Amino acid sequence: MTTYLSRRTLLGLAGAGAGACLLSACGDDEPSDPNAPQTINWWHIQNTEPMLPVWAALASEYKAAHPNVTLDIQPLENEAFKAKLTTATQAGDPPDLFQSWGGGVLKQQVDAGLVKDITDDVKPWIGGLLPAALEPYTIDGKIYGVPFDIGMVGFWYNKDLFTRAGITAAPTTWTGLLDAVRQLKAAGITPIALAGKDKWPAHYYWSYLAMRVGGVGALQKAVDDKNFDSPDLVAAGDRLKELVDLQPFQKGFLGAAYGTPDGQAAAMGNGGAAMELMGQWAPAVQASSSTSKKGLGDKLGFFPFPTVDGGKGATTEVFGGGNGFAIGKDAPAATADFLKFLLSADNQRKSAQTGAVLPTVREAATAIPDANGKLLAETLASYTGFQLYLDQAYAPALGSQINDSVAELVAGNKSPAQIVKDITQVAKTV
Template sequence: MTAQFSRRSLLGLAGAGAGALLLGGCASDESSGPDGPQRIRWWHIQNTDPMLPVWAEMARVYETRHDNVTIQVEPLENEVFKAELASATKAGSPPDLFQSWGGGLLREQVDAGLVKDITAEVSPWIGQLLPAALQPYTVDGRIYGIPFDIGMIGFWYNRDLFAEAGITSPPSTWAQLLTAVGKLKAAGIVPIALAGKDKWPGHYYWAYLAMRIGGLGALRRAAEDGNFNTPDFVAAGERFRELIALQPFQPGFKRAEYGSSDGQAATMGNGEAAMELMGQWAPSIQASSSTSKLGIGGQLSFFTFPVVEGGKGEATDAFGGGNGFAVGRDAPSATVDFLRTLLRAENQRRSAETGAVLPTNLAAVGRIKDPNNQVVAAHLAVATGFQLYLDQAFPPAVGEQINKSVAELIAGSKRPDQIVRDITRVAKKR
């Protein structure tokens, strides 16, 4: 977000009453035995259609089948969720079941003893899930979370607006992307929608450019030594500045959020921009955020992030991640069983049919009906490498600095060589 949805299925604004529930403490009501009354506090960020009612119905059905279990569902907007989770974990009281993207933050939660090791409980059924999707939730060989969604970041574009600008095929190189932006501007079309206020969408550009220029090896080395002050990362910023200099983003993008009524997704969904760089959840959020609640329908298509001429990265290296759930350390015994219910094939199929989820249960993959999600799944199937969102892969302080620094690059207040020094300074403090 990002998917940050988004990062990750990053959805709209929270209901007015949602935040008020968060300050009442996260301690669970659990009896001394599994048959006693149990209350599961469940925080998730699927707080608008299409997944909001789906999750609610799954919780309701589980309650009807387990008389002793109550599920307190608290849907939250992404940024609100992250802030409230930080407060809850700092107080040592994480929710029982909560949204997680794995990676660096989950490792910190593991080290702090805030989440439950669920390896033994999930081992009977974990083989039904895509192995790659589990990697961000595995820490030192132990499992602390379960992914329900997996996907990648790419460009979603409006075919009609491309045609209006005389663009006959999506760009496959960075130079072609810059040319396409120029053609769109010449035709009076906003080339790219961006949620500048949220920061995380901007980091996708710099991260992908670093992958295309330096290859996945550059990111692995940075993870090991904390050094981003290298020619490849500086070059990523320089190439990104080539795009920024063209002023490709919609008016007011610096104040725009991702899921608000006038934000990045709505700009695309209303046909007011030609492209956005976003994850697999983009079509559904474009639709729900648009004035018509339908988005641009069949005009929407997808292409992968272009290669950079002379770069060491592969065109088939993917950048992205997924959505999952971690289990709080004091969660009632029924929590993992409820999580298992969410991941059952029939429920994963139902989630996939909404178009907002690319399922991780192998038995549900065939139920991806949305043609856009089918395209994303096809690209993932042939991916030669995979990199988790940088603001999730690294510890939170590093991820926050990456997002902040890229936002400064976009605003023109910092140069590429300055932002890599800033990020390195934070990373070296780990």
């Protein structure tokens, strides 16, 4: 995701496109006169309930107030979006407004001259956002994107299934998590749902374990040294293998996607698994993927990724990120104003009220509707260290290799010692 949103947010549901008008062309043919007709090509991954209609309604509202602006909207499933964006950027023709998670991918787009420096455009209003949310979109002191959502990855669990298995409290240690998996299996319950096909959900486990074993600085040191072949990162793989060896995942998990009807989110939303490790968008995707379209409701709980015995990391060191938008190099003048409109406090409240978005605008935090969202926001607010998703924080080639290598470990094809060597080999080239 992956993500949801899924990346994560709201990541990865297969959904139908919805959108607005398809009229004039965009790009460098757009007139500079702000009152002249302008078309904004907008690509986003909120392609299902609950955010799909929110974005569509906001687009219609903006259009009504700015009749000279046309919004050509393309809602895309997460993996389809990434593939289409890669093709567009390789051709030097990015959309005007598009989903971004910041980090290394955005930096590569900046270095290639594909996105606009919007520092001056957002200066009058950017102070209303949480500073931590803006960090992944700030490169060399300049702002190239704006986040509308911020959060963290953690374990979402089915309270009823935990009770059925005799688990009375959420695990706080890795050993405790493994014990919970054993109890769930003994009760005939699938412990964990995982989208093995999409790869990015599995990388969450190894990344978090690296942070819990080596501390939040372990991953940054690996990048700086161009060396992931360290005792702490091997140990992270060893801990993950402990989990994999318990066979905790649903049947067919290696071929499962995140947001498909038989995927990870659906397994959780339909009560077919007790846990999933996912970001802040998880409840919304579980609901929209479930047969009832309601998900687990108050049966759903949340707990942070547990500590590892003897490890250097703490539960206050979090892994995650948010969702945002960058503006393409040839975007018309109205694009920055439309982005400002999306990030207004009122519109952030509308997004937050869906339960699918944790708002980045401070004033909108009061609109978070459920206890899990509030708990997650409180946990994030007290963080002592933060790590962006590795497949977004790092150069794309390195992030992809981490996803691939962790997938090989989870599938049983490579050992913890082997995957860090493979990752290091790519790290030396970027």
